[in-house]
Amino acid sequence: MALDVRLSADHPGGFVLLRLLRLVLVLLAVAIIAFALLKASPIDPVDAYLGADIARVGPDQRAAIAERWGLDQPAPVQFTRWLSQLLSGDPGFSRLYNAPVAEVIAERAGASFLLMALAWALSGVVGFGLGILAGARENSLVDRIIRTYAYGLAGTPTFWIAMVMLMVFSVGLGVTPVCCAGPIGVPPADVTLLERLHHLVLPLIALTLLGVAQITLHTRAKMVEIMSSEIALYARAQGASRADIALRHGARNAALPAITMLFASLGELFGGAVLAEQVFAYPGLGQATIAAGLGGDVPLLLAITLVAAALVSVGNAIADLLYRLVDPRMRRGPHEVLQ
């Protein structure tokens, strides 16, 4: 019977189940931490809501607003109310965009996820390819060029790359648009596919460059390890060419770790998207995060935090599962491995 499966990390099904449970707990902890942090802010939500009208509102009215929003309740009560609202599918109302939070997120997630998914796939393919190329022949000229390139890239802040690209391609050469996801003045529904892609190019390249460096360095290290292994030596003795070994032994063995790493790097991808979207004024989740943070839009900021945490935590969980697949030693659990 299915119920008889012991909840043990040694059993594959048990491990997945435990991992899912942890995922839910992590998300709950994120919700609590985010809520507590935003509650601790010195920015008063009623003041932020009133803005310039603050002088025309008496203490009675303020109290009425606070009561209507439930701000007169203690923080734990506010939290449970917010959480139950959230679980029933209503994350609240965004003051900044004057629309329900769910709508704002749904609208922007599309633009963001398109950008992130393309950058993710592209950086995976390019990074893996470069890593294979560099690692196939250690210390060759190609290896040195790719290595230097990846090291330099890894130390470069995303937002600065984005700025430089904006300076070169949009301002200097004038071949790409300077902002947004479509031409200025055209409603989003009327933007053609070509225009969309044209506006996506620069943010996409900026975000891809960020991911490429890590995957390249990681794959390269793995390749170097395989190419100097006895498997490679034996194949070489049998007359296989270096390219043959690199593709048949190297690339195959390096693929799964690279994919694992891609899943574990979703947090950096999201962080990069926040910065790239800000520089290119691309209307995605990242830009909304910053607007919500600077404008004190608490419900929106909370909801985006949870979306980001869900994305990253699921990525981490998948990476964990893949690690176990790749490395049988992991299956014994972390405690046994260390001793």
Added chain:
Amino acid sequence: MSAIPAIAAAPIGRRVSTLRTAAAAALVVLAIPAIALLSGRAGIAPDFAARLLPPALAHPFGTDPLGRDMLFRTIKGLALSLQVGLVASLLSVLIATALALLGATSRWADEVVGFLVETVMGLPHIVLLILIAFALGGGTGAVIVAVAVTHWPRLTRILRAEILQLRSADYVRISRRFGKSWFWIGRRHMLPHLLPQMLVGLLLLFPHAILHEAALSFLGFGIEPARPAIGILLNEAMGYLLAGRWWLGLFPGLCLVGLVLCFDAIGNGARAMLDPRASED
């Protein structure tokens, strides 16, 4: 997952060349605060006769909209980044060490620490940074706390693994049999092993801290706009980008990348010296 990824790990060269690079990088890093201190009000005092000048001999990095020299503003910004980075990484290492030690006390505590690590790693850094800066109302102090609180998880994992290994080492077991207290063992046997890890961790955290500080200030959550931080300079440059004032954005960013690479060189040099496992490189 065994090491904090160096933002740009050591060019796999020989130990000597790694150390030589590290020494050169250390000199550059030490020169920055020295120049920032000695340059007085250069880069702070406005000069309205010299507004928005492109790079020339008198102003190698050009001047900003208030006529301030961008070279000295950049150097002062780097010095500020160094200060924030130093305090934040120190705090981060302290948090990591405390939690790793706490985790070693019992299986239960280990689970709690592991869960904390996972929770912090489950949020994109930038989102957590924004949340903390928001909670503290922004400013330099908020940036330091935010960067410190987001960067400990990886080092905690490394130190935890190290402590677990040490605890089952033969000499620790023998010490234990001889009746030494855990405190004595911790001080005499464990700390000498942990210190190099902590130092290397500190140096490798530094560039991450500096980059995140710059990002946070760039986005408007960090350091007060009146102070010349690199993130602030780049944020200001955004407004003049479309007008073609490329030097405002190019040079500060380039210098930031240079500083990050310097720290990586230093961190790798320290690892080559301190970590016995790296000695074969």
